[in-house]
Amino acid sequence: MTFPPELLRCLVAAQRVTVLTGAGVSAESGVPTFRDAQTGLWAKFKPEELATPTAFRREPRLVWEWYAWRRQLVAKANPNPAHLALVEWEKRASSFTLITQNVDDLHVQAGTENLLRVHGSLWELSCWQACGASTWRDESVPLQTLPPSCPACRGLARPGVVWFGESLPTRELEAAAAACDCDVFLTVGTSALVYPAAGLVHEAKRRGAFTAELNLEVTPASAEVDLAIHGPADELLPNISRRITP
DSSP states (O other), rough: OOOOHHHHHHHHSEEEEEEEOOOHHHHHTTOOOTTTOOOOGGGOOOHHHSSSSHHHHHHHHHHHHHHHHHHHHTTOOOOHHHHHHHHHHHHHHEEEEEEEOOOOOOHHHHOOOOOTTTTTEEEEEETTTTOOOOOOOOSSOOSSSOOOBBTTTTBBBEEEEOOTTOOOOHHHHHHHHHTTSEEEEEEEOOOOOOOOOOGHHHHHHHTTTTEEEEEEESOOOTTTTSSEOOOOHHHHHHHHHHHHHO
């Protein structure tokens, strides 16, 4: 597999590298994309009908049954070569930030340290009543109670993810914006459709970064970045890693 020399040259010289990842990075681990997960019992539902505050307010148990099912799928998955290659990149870069839209935490399992999870995590919960309890982790599969309860007030708990109609967490969004001040910005395995995360690559380019897209298919960002390479992330990232590692 050959890669444009410009990409390899920029990555070798870069002091500050930022990577944005999406569902395509986890696909080879067996994690279905958000919409591909709508199979079997859940085929009659659209994600937009379940991943909303309105849906949870109306039928919390139904929404939790869907998330419990998704947690079972993710629990069977392991980090793939794409996740592991990014860990190696982090080790060699002077400054490295990984921004992910994924909620599966496979980057965490792989060992990435400077990670911004802008859409939250399937393994975290928070209080629906906003009693002041901080977000907590619960990796039980299956969940011990459904719907689960807040350990502080015993009220209803919700998945610790960002739903349709909700804003991204301020701290993560601000940190992601700051990470656009980099030498190289790569967008990997993402459709470039979900904003504001999809706008980060454009901001990085505006600030002078070399921008590249690695994705299985052409996306709206393909014509805007400096370089677009199409293929599976679990093949592209390890191959690039071998070529830039001293």
